[in-house]
Every structure is written in C-alpha cells, then in structure tokens.
Amino acid sequence: MFPSKFDYHRPSSVQEAVQILSDNPDAKVLAGGHSLIPVMKLRLATPSALIDIGRIDALKGISRANGSLRIGACVTYNEIANSGVVQDAAPLLAEAAGQIGDRQVRYRGTIGGNLSHADPASDLPAAALALGATLHVSGPNGSRSVSASEFFVDLMMTSLQADEILTEVEISAASAGTGSAYVKFEHPASGYALCGAAAVVTRGAGGSCTGASLCFNGVSATAVSANGVAASLVGSDLSDGAIESAVSNLSIPDAAGDMFASAGYRQELAKAIGAQALRTARDRA
C-alpha cells in the first residue's frame, strides 16, 4: 500500500512552514508520521502536499527556565520519556510518553503530533490537561497561546486553524509536595488506551490535599477533566477511603462506547483506574 501522490516540502523554519501551509490549503503537516502515514496509505487522507516539519531545529528542544518546562512540538516520545529534565519537571508526561505504542513508535511519534491529532485514545492529551499545559501555536498572523482545556474541541478536532502549527508545549514545573501518575488500561491487541487516567495531587505541610486534578483519555470524544472529583479531594487527607468516595461520584457526561467497550464499561474503568492513579500520585507526593 502506498499513499496517493503529493508534493513534499521540507522547510527549515516555522515561518517558512506556515507560509507553505497558507499557500496550500489542502496540505498537511508531517511530524512523526505515525498517524498520518498509515491513514494516507489507506487513502483515508489524500493531502495534495506534505510539509515535513521534522527537521526544524526550533521545534526540537527541551528546556527549563524560570519554573517552566518547554518542549518543542517535534520532540519524540522516546526523548520525553528518557529526558532527566522532563522526569524532574513533569514526571507525568514522561510516564505517559513511555507507555505509548511500542519502541519503534516511540522513536518516531512526537508530542506535537499526538496533541494535534487528538485521537480520543491518545495518551498525551489527558496528561497535558492534568498538567494545565499551555500550547504555543504559530500561524500567518503570528503566534498565540491556548490552554490545553481550550485546545481539545471534539473527536480528532482541536482549536488549531488549518494554517496553524503547534510549536511548543509549556508546563509549570512540578512543585514540592506534588505527585502524579498515569495509569493506562490498554486494549490488549492495539495497545491503545481503553481508558487512561492522569492524576496530579499536591499535599500541604500537614499532609492534607491542597490541589488535585484527574483527567481521562479514551472515555469520550476528547480528553476530559473530572473537576468534581478533584474539588472533593481538596482538603481531604487523601486516604484510600477519601479517594474511593471522591471517585464513586465520577460521571463523565459524554462517555462513548465503541466495538471494544461500552460507555458504561468505560465509566467503571475510569473509576477504577482513576482511583489507582490518585493513590499512586499520593504515594509519590
């Protein structure tokens, strides 16, 4: 199988990439290619041109300054999972990236591609939400920033415009007393998440919870935040019982089923692995 014909561009700067993208309305950005090339081989996507951003150096850095971690859109899962800087500043992201696909996929797939593709079963959207990430985007009219909570719009749809490129993901470095965990319940054949839970909790001096977030992949069309669970944990002692009772009320309004698992099953899965993620995050805080 091979894709239908397309023109190939390999810009060396973001400006150049944005220019080519706005000149070619039918073009697509190519990052790691591990979602785009398979759908092009199946001819489910037939872009007239590909703009390969894989060689733009400005999109490949990991840096930490003034309490904020910045990861370029073309940084691979393998680099994220093994980066000491990411493990220290955003261990949740490193843990989630290390669970994506298989070794071969992790060498090629990129954080920018994962978030832009916004597959409901992708692993990074819930981590980005739980960490309150800010996404930096460039387009013909310059740059803008979007919070992760505004970025994921619907099934495989983000707030990126057709002529925009995601350039960087910014995350506030984890503070003392914070623990996190990503727990993934995989489909045994595909390895994609039937449900993935990303939890972050912060404990105050006395040990009680001063902040929490719990987000899910795989349950509905986009990654979702379980705000109610997080709110009811704040002020608690984060005991197993407190977590159990906070999670027991979890209800994800737009839970969706498919041929692998019903909406109801995914809701129950979310409770079980959500609680597991919270307990692990607590133990690490």
Place this chain on the structure above:
Amino acid sequence: MGISIELEVNGASVSEEVEPRLLLAHLLREELGLTGTKIGCDTSQCGSCTILLDGQAVKSCTVLAVQADGSEITTIEGLANGEYHPMQQAFWDNHGLQCGFCTPGMIISCVDLLSTNPQPSEDEIRHGLEGNLCRCTGYHNIVRAVQTAAETMNG
C-alpha cells in the same frame, strides 16, 4: 516530481531519485534489492519491516524514503560482519525462529533493545518487543535468544 536523497545503507552510500510517496520499506526492497526486510501487515503493527534508522529501530513501512534523507540505515543484511552478529547467532542457537518471516525485524528490534538496555530482565525483553509480532514461536525462544546474546555481548 522526483526528489534526490542520499543515505548510507549498510555502510554504502546510496543516491536515489524518489517519488515523495515512496515508503522506506519499498526503497530498500525494490530499489536496493534488500529483501531481508519484510513487509507483513503493511499497517504499522507487526514490526517485520523494522530497520535501524540512525541507530534506532523504526518500522520502515511507516517512514517515507524522503524522511530518511541523510540518514544511516542498517538492515538485517548489514548486521553480519564476516560472521553472524551475536544476536543472529543467538537466534540460531536458541531456535528463535520457525518460518522466519518476523525474524529480520525481530532481530533488529532485539539489537536496538540491547543498545539501550544491555542487561534486560525477561519482563523488559517481552515489553521491549511489543512492536514485533511472531505467529510461530510463542516468543519463548526469542526471549532466550536475547538473554543469550546479552551474555555474549557483555563478554
């Protein structure tokens, strides 16, 4: 529209004029005659097309030849150096293959695994090979082969 690419394949320089849609797996097999690399599923799942791209195991059915421009590639044909690579020898000695279809990609992934983790546990070996499917062996002898190769390679 042809695009000129240059790469190093198994130590030899290669220059080709390729269509952008040419997959790396097809460049290797059809243009360069390196048919050791197999195409199994052709849908990025099975790993039989795995090669080393700048030292990292990737599925060559999911990489465009133009994306590999300027890279160094090692296929199964490039592993042996006069004698079998210790991983190839270990597959032979441990009966790590039956039909042999998955084997070139499997061996490349195993080489990649040991390059980042020279002494993996059994669990790490099994997880490390998630991207390679074998329909014959049941994996046990493949795991043994990796353990043997790890011992040989760590001297």
